[in-house]
Amino acid sequence: MTTATKIKNDRILKALRCEATDRPPVWMMRQAGRYLPEYQAIRKQFSFLDLCKNPPKAAEVSVQPYEILGVDAIIMFSDILVPLEPMGSAVSFATGSPKFADPIRTPEQVDALKALDASELETSCSFVYETITEIKSRVKDEVPVLGFAGAPWTLASYMIEGGGSKDFAAIKTLSYQNPHAMHQLLQKLSDTIADYLILKLKHGADAVQLFDTWASMMTQEDYQEFALPYQQKIIAKIREKYPEASITLYVNGVANILDYMLQSGANCLSVDWRVNLAEVRSFVADRNIAIQGNFDPCKLLGTKQSVIDETKRMLELAGNEPGYIANLGHGILPMVPVENARAFIETIQANS
Amino acid sequence: MTTATKIKNDRILKALRCEATDRPPVWMMRQAGRYLPEYQAIRKQFSFLDLCKNPPKAAEVSVQPYEILGVDAIIMFSDILVPLEPMGSAVSFATGSPKFADPIRTPEQVDALKALDASELETSCSFVYETITEIKSRVKDEVPVLGFAGAPWTLASYMIEGGGSKDFAAIKTLSYQNPHAMHQLLQKLSDTIADYLILKLKHGADAVQLFDTWASMMTQEDYQEFALPYQQKIIAKIREKYPEASITLYVNGVANILDYMLQSGANCLSVDWRVNLAEVRSFVADRNIAIQGNFDPCKLLGTKQSVIDETKRMLELAGNEPGYIANLGHGILPMVPVENARAFIETIQANS
Numbered sequence: 001m002t003t004a005t006k007i008k009n010d011r012i013l014k015a016l017r018c019e020a021t022d023r024p025p026v027w028m029m030r031q032a033g034r035y036l037p038e039y040q041a042i043r044k045q046f047s048f049l050d051l052c053k054n055p056p057k058a059a060e061v062s063v064q065p066y067e068i069l070g071v072d073a074i075i076m077f078s079d080i081l082v083p084l085e086p087m088g089s090a091v092s093f094a095t096g097s098p099k100f101a102d103p104i105r106t107p108e109q110v111d112a113l114k115a116l117d118a119s120e121l122e123t124s125c126s127f128v129y130e131t132i133t134e135i136k137s138r139v140k141d142e143v144p145v146l147g148f149a150g151a152p153w154t155l156a157s158y159m160i161e162g163g164g165s166k167d168f169a170a171i172k173t174l175s176y177q178n179p180h181a182m183h184q185l186l187q188k189l190s191d192t193i194a195d196y197l198i199l200k201l202k203h204g205a206d207a208v209q210l211f212d213t214w215a216s217m218m219t220q221e222d223y224q225e226f227a228l229p230y231q232q233k234i235i236a237k238i239r240e241k242y243p244e245a246s247i248t249l250y251v252n253g254v255a256n257i258l259d260y261m262l263q264s265g266a267n268c269l270s271v272d273w274r275v276n277l278a279e280v281r282s283f284v285a286d287r288n289i290a291i292q293g294n295f296d297p298c299k300l301l302g303t304k305q306s307v308i309d310e311t312k313r314m315l316e317l318a319g320n321e322p323g324y325i326a327n328l329g330h331g332i333l334p335m336v337p338v339e340n341a342r343a344f345i346e347t348i349q350a351n352s
Numbered sequence: 353m354t355t356a357t358k359i360k361n362d363r364i365l366k367a368l369r370c371e372a373t374d375r376p377p378v379w380m381m382r383q384a385g386r387y388l389p390e391y392q393a394i395r396k397q398f399s400f401l402d403l404c405k406n407p408p409k410a411a412e413v414s415v416q417p418y419e420i421l422g423v424d425a426i427i428m429f430s431d432i433l434v435p436l437e438p439m440g441s442a443v444s445f446a447t448g449s450p451k452f453a454d455p456i457r458t459p460e461q462v463d464a465l466k467a468l469d470a471s472e473l474e475t476s477c478s479f480v481y482e483t484i485t486e487i488k489s490r491v492k493d494e495v496p497v498l499g500f501a502g503a504p505w506t507l508a509s510y511m512i513e514g515g516g517s518k519d520f521a522a523i524k525t526l527s528y529q530n531p532h533a534m535h536q537l538l539q540k541l542s543d544t545i546a547d548y549l550i551l552k553l554k555h556g557a558d559a560v561q562l563f564d565t566w567a568s569m570m571t572q573e574d575y576q577e578f579a580l581p582y583q584q585k586i587i588a589k590i591r592e593k594y595p596e597a598s599i600t601l602y603v604n605g606v607a608n609i610l611d612y613m614l615q616s617g618a619n620c621l622s623v624d625w626r627v628n629l630a631e632v633r634s635f636v637a638d639r640n641i642a643i644q645g646n647f648d649p650c651k652l653l654g655t656k657q658s659v660i661d662e663t664k665r666m667l668e669l670a671g672n673e674p675g676y677i678a679n680l681g682h683g684i685l686p687m688v689p690v691e692n693a694r695a696f697i698e699t700i701q702a703n704s
Contacts, residue, residue, distance in 0.1 A: 046437070172648070216626065217626070219624075219626060220628055256607035274608045297519070298520065298524035298525070302529055333519065
């Protein structure tokens with residue numbers, strides 16, 4: 001985003017603008033991850049958070065899927081929960097899953113959290129921005145680098161539930177018992193995340209993705225009250241600073257909220273496998289909105305031939321109109337065989 | 353189902369047939385459960401499975417929500433995993449969640465499972481049918497008694513994953529690597545479950561509900577391959593024996609599969625809170641299909657006033673056409689205050 005430098009492999013940047021490309025660009029959510037032995041080799045030297053906070057090593061694992069699998073974009077290695085620690089809500093990954101020692105449950109705890117401005121973020125999350133710089137210095141202008149952040153509802157769900165959740169009972173309890181406190185929390189997150197992403201663009205990210213992974217777990221009315229307005233605020237604030245910024249919005253489970261996702265201001269919607277890709281593409285046709293997705297990550301656990309067949313099927317449903325980025329519908333799973341990930345990527349790259 | 357006896361409170365039976373009622377009938381999925389102190393008092397004397405296998409006590413907890421909250425239907429206390437033990441796949445609830453000591457992962461394990469016919473079920477699951485008889489003898493012809501079962505995909509997910517799952521990676525791995533073995537398993541489950549439900553009707557259940565809770569977690573194509581055909585087989589087999597049987601199909605996350613649920617042969621679709629109830633009702637209008645749902649169980653964790661307001665909102669969306677049964681969109685949670693469950697029920701009962 002920083003420069004007018006032309007990126008050599010600009011397929012994804014074009015697709016995000018709904019411009020024609022020779023073939024669909026492809027990358028995989030969570031592509032710098034445990035399914036790669038090369039990632040595991042580095043990961044075993046560091047805790048997960050220490051790896052996030054080590055720019056040279058974080059850059060190294062970010063670049064791995066590009067070097068090993070030839071994806072069309074590098075997404076920086078990090079975690080959506082990283083900016084919460086300097087806000088006052090520390091998370092640990094010691095057990096493999098995120099865990100908050102002090103889940104946010106009361107208005108007093110919400111009050112105590114600190115929204116961070118750009119200068120505070122540039123200090124407390126300096127490692128994030130250094131990682132981008134480091135990736136850029138490794139890959140030069142070969143391929144785009146993507147930044148990302150969690151959206152307020154999804155971040156709040158981890159902070160309030162204390163980690164992952166099955167039913168989101170704690171965040172909904174706060175939302176329905178004390179909507180005022182909930183909105184305060186979402187506003188603090190929204191202020192922080194907007195600047196967090198602006199700084200990623202400033203430091204060299206070529207595009208960004210906002211993950212509102214769990215926003216689909218509530219009613220459509222609640223989505224409009226607790227998720228959409230904060231997505232809109234973040235996207236609008238980024239566009240004030242970078243009018244041309246490409247912003248992708250991801251939700252896991254979009255079937256009932258595509259209409260509202262369109263209102264977010266994002267220029268690309270990243271969708272899961274439970275929707276018909278052809279229907280989604282036709283839903284956004286003529287709106288200049290790109291679609292990203294939507295391979296079921298579990299399909300990578302089938303046979304190599306089933307991966308090839310299902311990838312071709314996805315491409316057929318995506319059709320040939322510009323504005324399509326091949327990807328998974330959720331992060332790649334640790335037990336995926338690398339050869340299956342490669343079959344997915346290569347089937348897309350052979351499609352022209 | 354056994355008799356032509358007129359049930360005094362027949363609201364739900366009428367609504368299931370899309371006939372007019374004075375007000376919408378209401379019950380709550382998992383209504384015989386831990387949110388009730390009266391249930392807990394009995395539950396602490398028995399393990400979960402021992403309570404399922406004790407007809408007088410199972411009948412007692414089944415009747416509690418009718419006596420305490422005045423719901424319009426009694427659903428028998430049991431668990432969808434109960435018929436799997438005599439098939440050869442034993443489950444334990446010792447930790448509070450279902451856990452299979454030997455998850456099904458290979459074709460050999462599928463081969464070893466036994467599909468049960470009616471006479472085997474009547475012996476091995478006698479306690480299930482005795483519970484229905486016991487409930488009937490307690491409530492006479494006052495109120496309908498509902499039976500239920502898990503659908504093949506959902507039962508298979510527990511058997512293969514070994515319990516609950518976040519990503520359903522194990523069942524999908526088997527499905528994509530060895531679809532033949534998967535279909536064998538689903539067929540055995542389907543044969544067993546059809547007879548299991550037929551016997552519930554024979555022993556006095558006035559209607560049944562088929563839970564395919566997790567069938568929404570796959571692609572639409574997979575739903576049509578792995579879920580729909582087995583729902584259809586079960587429902588068709590029941591209707592061969594009991595042409596007038598009322599069969600409700602529940603899935604948690606119906607937004608992308610309503611079309612296919614309609615093809616199941618069920619006369620009532622039980623839907624979750626992430627769809628717009630007015631849209632769903634208008635989707636099935638003129639098809640003689642009833643709709644059940646769709647209150648977010650987490651909404652019962654709000655204030656009493658928020659429960660009342662949201663219940664009224666649900667009723668407005670449901671509209672006044674016949675064929676609507678008020679219910680939750682998933683099972684009631686253990687931490688729900690009884691007074692909030694009562695506010696939900698009473699708000700519906702006041703609506704005429």
